[in-house]
Amino acid sequence: MSLVKVTIDQIEVEVEAGTTILNAARIIGGGVVPPAMCYYSKLEGSGGKCRTCLVKVAQGSAKDPRPMPKLVPSCRTLVQDGMVVQNITSPEVMEARKAITEFLLINHPLDCPVCDQAGECHLQDLSYDHGLADTQTVEDRRTFAPIDIGDKIKLHMNRCILCYRCVMVADQLTDQRVHGVLGRGDHCEISTHILKAVDNDFSGNMIDVCPVGALTDKTFRFKSRVWFTKPFDAHRECTKCSGKVVLWKKGDEILRVTGRKNKYGELEEFICNDCRFEHKEPNDWQIEGPRKIERHSVIGQNHYEKL
Amino acid sequence: MAQQILLKNSDVPGLASFEVYRKLGGYASIEKTLKNFTPDQVTDEVKKSGLKGRGGAGFPAGMKWSFLDKSTSNPRYFICNFDESEPGTFKDRHIGQLNPHQLIEGMILGSYALGARTSYIYIRGELFYVLRIIEKAIAEAYANGFLGKNILGSGYDLDLYCHPGAGAYICGEETALIESLEGKRGNPRIKPPFPAIVGLYDCPTVVNNVETIANLPWIMNNGAEAYAAIGVGNSKGTKLISACGHINKPGIYEIELGLPVEEFIYSDEYCGGIRNGNKLKAVVAGGSSVPILPAELILKTAKGEPRLMSYESLAEGGFETGTMLGSGGFIVMDETTCIVKNLLTFSRFYHHESCGQCSPCREGTGWMERILHRIENGHGTMKDIDLLVSISKHIEGNTICPLGDAAAWPVASAIRHFRQEFEDHVKLQKCPLSK
Numbered sequence: 001m002s003l004v005k006v007t008i009d010q011i012e013v014e015v016e017a018g019t020t021i022l023n024a025a026r027i028i029g030g031g032v033v034p035p036a037m038c039y040y041s042k043l044e045g046s047g048g049k050c051r052t053c054l055v056k057v058a059q060g061s062a063k064d065p066r067p068m069p070k071l072v073p074s075c076r077t078l079v080q081d082g083m084v085v086q087n088i089t090s091p092e093v094m095e096a097r098k099a100i101t102e103f104l105l106i107n108h109p110l111d112c113p114v115c116d117q118a119g120e121c122h123l124q125d126l127s128y129d130h131g132l133a134d135t136q137t138v139e140d141r142r143t144f145a146p147i148d149i150g151d152k153i154k155l156h157m158n159r160c161i162l163c164y165r166c167v168m169v170a171d172q173l174t175d176q177r178v179h180g181v182l183g184r185g186d187h188c189e190i191s192t193h194i195l196k197a198v199d200n201d202f203s204g205n206m207i208d209v210c211p212v213g214a215l216t217d218k219t220f221r222f223k224s225r226v227w228f229t230k231p232f233d234a235h236r237e238c239t240k241c242s243g244k245v246v247l248w249k250k251g252d253e254i255l256r257v258t259g260r261k262n263k264y265g266e267l268e269e270f271i272c273n274d275c276r277f278e279h280k281e282p283n284d285w286q287i288e289g290p291r292k293i294e295r296h297s298v299i300g301q302n303h304y305e306k307l
Numbered sequence: 308m309a310q311q312i313l314l315k316n317s318d319v320p321g322l323a324s325f326e327v328y329r330k331l332g333g334y335a336s337i338e339k340t341l342k343n344f345t346p347d348q349v350t351d352e353v354k355k356s357g358l359k360g361r362g363g364a365g366f367p368a369g370m371k372w373s374f375l376d377k378s379t380s381n382p383r384y385f386i387c388n389f390d391e392s393e394p395g396t397f398k399d400r401h402i403g404q405l406n407p408h409q410l411i412e413g414m415i416l417g418s419y420a421l422g423a424r425t426s427y428i429y430i431r432g433e434l435f436y437v438l439r440i441i442e443k444a445i446a447e448a449y450a451n452g453f454l455g456k457n458i459l460g461s462g463y464d465l466d467l468y469c470h471p472g473a474g475a476y477i478c479g480e481e482t483a484l485i486e487s488l489e490g491k492r493g494n495p496r497i498k499p500p501f502p503a504i505v506g507l508y509d510c511p512t513v514v515n516n517v518e519t520i521a522n523l524p525w526i527m528n529n530g531a532e533a534y535a536a537i538g539v540g541n542s543k544g545t546k547l548i549s550a551c552g553h554i555n556k557p558g559i560y561e562i563e564l565g566l567p568v569e570e571f572i573y574s575d576e577y578c579g580g581i582r583n584g585n586k587l588k589a590v591v592a593g594g595s596s597v598p599i600l601p602a603e604l605i606l607k608t609a610k611g612e613p614r615l616m617s618y619e620s621l622a623e624g625g626f627e628t629g630t631m632l633g634s635g636g637f638i639v640m641d642e643t644t645c646i647v648k649n650l651l652t653f654s655r656f657y658h659h660e661s662c663g664q665c666s667p668c669r670e671g672t673g674w675m676e677r678i679l680h681r682i683e684n685g686h687g688t689m690k691d692i693d694l695l696v697s698i699s700k701h702i703e704g705n706t707i708c709p710l711g712d713a714a715a716w717p718v719a720s721a722i723r724h725f726r727q728e729f730e731d732h733v734k735l736q737k738c739p740l741s742k
Contacts, residue, residue, distance in 0.1 A: 048497035049665050051705055070704045076497050099701035103670035136694060139677045162663060181492065181663070184475070186673040188663035 004081040008032050008055075009089045021074035021085055022053055026264065032087050033264075035097070035126050037104070037211050038163035039075035041266055046168055047075035050161065051100050052126060056093050059084035071096055094130075101130040107141045107186055108212075109158045117213030119226040122265060123161060142186060149179070150197040152218050152277050153207060155190060160214035162188055166206040169270075173202045190214070201240055204276040208259050208267050219277050220248075220256040229255055231293060234285040240272035246291050254280045263294040310537050312525045312545050313518065314561040317405050323440055325447035328408040334453055336527040337415055341461040344527075349420035353523065355531035357543035362388055362479075362516030363594060363634040364709075365618050374503040375421055376511040384512040385423040386488070387414055387520050389430040389437075390472055390479035393594035394656055395636030398547035399517035401559050403430070403437040406521070407444035411467065413520035415453060416527055418465050421513055425466050429484050432474035441469045476660035480708045481514040483662065494664045495708035516634075518547055539565030542617035546632070552639035555579035568592075568614045568621075569606050572639060585641035589725070592621055593633020595653045596713030598720030599646070600630050626720065645740045646725040647732055650717060651679040657714035668711035671702040675718055682729060685736035692729045696722055 003014045008025050009032045015024045023041070025033045034055055039047035047053075053075050057068040062082025071093060074085070087093055105127060112118040144157035162181070167190065170179035179198050182189045192198050198206075207215045229248040236243045248256040257276045259267040279285065321327040328334075340349060354369030375383060387410065391399040402410055410428070418426045430438050445467055448454045456464045470488060472478045478487045482496035485507045506512020522544060526534045535543050542564035551557045554572065556579035562571065571577045572587065581587050587602040608614050609628035614621065621632045640649065658672040675698055681687045699715035706712070722729060731739045 048707060051665050051667055054705060073497070096701065096705055099697075100666055100705070103666045103674075103701070106670050106674055137674065139674075161666070162669065164664075183663070184477075185658060185661035185663045186669050188669070 004079055004083075006079040006081075006083045006085065008085045009087050015079060017079075017081075019079050021055060021057075021072075021077050021079055021083075022047075024079050025074065025085075025087065034074050034087055035122070035129070036075055036264070037122055037126065037161060038165060040165050040168070040209055042270075043165060043168040043172065043209070046163075046165060048073045050104070050163055052097060052104075054093060054096050054100070056086040056090040057083060058086050058090075097130050098132070101126055102132060102136070104161050105131065105135075106137050107158075108161070109141060109143075111159070115156075115159065115213040116216045116221055116226070117159075117210075120265075121213060122211035144189060147191075148197070148218075149192050149206070149215070150199065150203055152204060152273065153198070154216050154218050154221060156214050156216070157189055158214075159212050160190055161212055162190070163211055165209040165211070166190065166215055169206050169209055170198060170200075170203070173205075174198075174200050179206075201272050201274070202270055204273045205259065205267065205270045208261070211265070217256060217258075217276075219280070223255050224250055231291040233260065233288040233291045235288065236275065236279065236285050238272060238275055240274060242269050242271070243275060244269060245271055245275055245285075247285060247287070252282060254282060254285075260291070309561065309563045309566070310545060311561050313402060313406070313409070313521055313547055314559070317401070322405055323407055323444060325408060325444070325451060328406075329451075332528075333408050333524075334412055334451075336412060336524040337453055338459060340416055340419065340527050341459055341463060346420045346422055349416060349527070352526060352531045353420070356526045356534040357531075357538075357541065358519065358522055358526065358534065359542070359618065360516055361518035361522075361546065361634070363393070363596075363631075365632060368515060368519050371503070371515070372417075372421060372513055374501070375513055376504045377422075379511065381510040382425065382508075383421055383423045384507040384510055385414065385418040385421050385426040386481075386484065386507065386512060386514045387426070387428040387517055388479060388481065388484060388514050389428050389434070389517050390476075390484060391517070391634075392431055392433075392476040392479060392660075393596065393634050393636055394653065395551060395591060395638040396549055396594045396634040397551075398549045398559055398635055400434055400437060401547070401549075402517055402521050403434065403441055407437075407441045408448070409521045409524060410441070410517060411444055411448050411454075413523040414467055415448075415458070415465060416523040417513070417515065417520055418467075419463060423513075424464055425468070427488060427507075428467070428469040429478070429488055430469055430471050431479075432472045435471060438469055438471050445469060475662075476656075477662045477708070477710060480710065483708065484514060485512060494662050495710075497707055518635075537563050539615060539617050540619050542619060542632075546616070546635055548616070548635045548637050550578050550637040550639065552637075553582045553585065553641035553644070554639045555582055562616055564615075564617045565620075566616045568616055571616055571637075572606075578637075578639065581639065581641050583641075585643065587639065588642045588644055589640045589646065591630075591636070591638040591640075591717075593631045594636035595638070595656065596716055597631040597633040598626050598629075598716050599650075599724065600628075600720075601724045604628055604724070605630075626716070627723075630720070643740065645683075645738050646721050646728050647679065647683045648738065650721045651676065651683050653717045654679050654714065657710065661710060661714070665707045665711070667702045668706045668714065671698050671711070672714045674698055675714070679718075682732050683738060685732065685738070687729075687733045689730065689733055692722060692726065692733070 034053035037050035054071040055074045061080030259271045358368045359365045478493040483493040487493040502512040590605040654676040658676040661672045663669040699718040702711045703715040
């Protein structure tokens with residue numbers, strides 16, 4: 001594999017040809033990584049939609065040093081040898097990101113106090129980093145009634161930012177497409193077509209890929225704020241999936257089971273609904289130890305390792 | 308009388324039938340081309356003619372063809388974009404309805420040049436009656452040996468299909484059109500890769516506008532030089548302009564590019580002046596998405612030269628004092644028009660038609676509409692005007708496809724040129740022109 005050199009915010013890095021700018025930035029890590037609300041490395045075709053990861057390409061490549069005329073989505077733009085990218089060093093990018101954050105929030109209910117995702121929500125993180133302190137909108141937001149997607153998943157369409165990740169999960173898991181997007185524009189709606197439940201052993205992963213609180217686990221809803229629960233790595237023998245999960249415990253009680261996510265909030269492996277919803281007894285699981293959560297500040301503050 | 312390429316025989320009764328079209332010299336270009344030209348020679352001919360895409364962007368058609376990936380053994384596709392739905396633009400419908408065989412003839416030439424064995428006309432869902440006309444014409448072309456296997460004994464096979472959309476403006480964007488044609492939701496794809504490399508069914512594809520394709524038979528019959536002799540500067544040939552609004556003679560006119568705008572609006576041969584002898588206030592020169600220009604800037608450029616109906620002249624001055632030829636939807640407004648209300652109508656359209664895939668366009672178009680609605684109805688504030696400018700700036704260039712730009716440009720240009728009128732709405736707390 002040939003290596004190419006790319007400079008992101010004045011930091012040079014060598015990556016394999018065919019890497020996206022976003023993944024090159026993730027190799028560098030730290031502050032130069034653009035936020036990604038829709039890109040998900042394990043979902044084919046994801047990315048390019050939310051526009052939060054827009055960056056400026058100041059030099060296209062060593063061969064053709066012209067800058068790219070518009071900001072480009074870093075999750076879908078491949079690096080070229082000698083490319084120079086500006087992310088946090090470009091005021092233009094930061095202004096665009098601020099605007100995109102505002103766009104994502106104008107139809108969002110901001111109901112974090114009653115939302116199960118609060119504390120591990122990517123939109124929360126994004127608005128802490130790039131949001132305005134006040135709102136410029138006075139209009140009503142679009143509203144939908146919450147609906148069930150299958151018997152274990154609740155959809156709050158009001159909170160959805162239409163990243164299409166859950167649609168792609170459903171697309172990749174099942175041949176018979178039952179889950180998709182209805183309507184157009186800001187009245188778009190995630191839906192199982194004609195309210196048909198998604199009946200698949202791995203449908204629960206839609207909850208884990210959702211960057212916001214649009215899809216939540218009905219077995220966990222309103223049980224606890226996530227920062228009061230303590231995550232542990234655990235596993236069990238499972239015939240359907242690897243059985244490697246994170247248990248979210250309050251005292252001895254297992255409140256929630258999720259897949260293991262890396263620091264960008266992406267699942268390491270998809271887990272089955274059996275592990276996720278049906279096994280909540282402590283003796284169902286072999287506990288490996290506390291799980292370190294790097295990304296989400298609120299949970300990260302829980303220094304439970306010492307307990 | 309100006310040179311007529313597209314409207315020449317449109318008064319002849321029964322032009323939509325094969326017999327009449329053939330009697331008037333139709334399909335001669337196919338006989339000539341399949342016998343005497345290789346596909347690459349056809350592409351060269353189109354390149355030399357200087358024909359630009361007539362759908363709005365004005366990209367040279369021959370150049371677009373030359374980007375087609377010829378290195379793979381995959382099939383290639385040629386698609387006609389008949390999803391004409393820009394407010395103010397209604398020229399393609401005219402060709403499809405009255406002169407479908409000229410479009411089919413162009414489709415055969417284009418497909419031959421690109422090496423496509425299957426081609427599609429993607430027609431807007433609302434134009435179902437035109438679909439019937441085109442399907443009848445396609446059947447006639449098959450029956451007379453101009454479509455199907457071994458066309459005129461040349462060994463070239465072509466199947467042509469007409470496919471209706473389901474009524475979405477966004478499917479006029481070429482990658483959304485391709486998605487829709489594949490039977491998927493009409494969301495634009497993220498580019499690159501461009502359709503010339505990865506298009507329909509992941510095969511190399513060229514998408515052209517109806518009017519572009521309908522020009523091909525004339526170019527092949529009369530030669531690229533003859534075509535390039537019409538027009539001015541880099542704007543070659545003729546252009547259909549669908550003129551509407553407050554003019555005495557709304558309709559579709561074929562002009563030679565380079566006609567002065569003033570002549571187009573005021574001469575009796577074309578629009579015939581403003582209705583009731585009113586004063587001209589503003590013109591949207593190329594369909595609703597191009598920047599609006601006030602009367603003084605549409606008739607004369609900022610340098611004081613007369614403005615011409617051509618790609619370059621209309622664009623002179625950039626977006627500060629210029630606009631675009633676009634798709635040729637020429638909307639004229641007289642002094643009784645409220646610019647804010649007009650803009651609200653445009654914004655409502657873009658809000659309704661945004662596909663909802665990327666956030667700036669999905670959220671921004673609706674937000675702009677709601678603010679404009681407030682201003683028009685007397686509930687706006689001065690801050691709202693600046694907010695509109697900032698929203699349009701943040702949508703422009705940050706979206707997947709040009710629909711975001713198309714929604715942002717009218718807002719930005721209306722406030723740039725008619726800010727006073729927005730402020731009057733805020734101060735009076737109502738529309739100053741309402742009774």
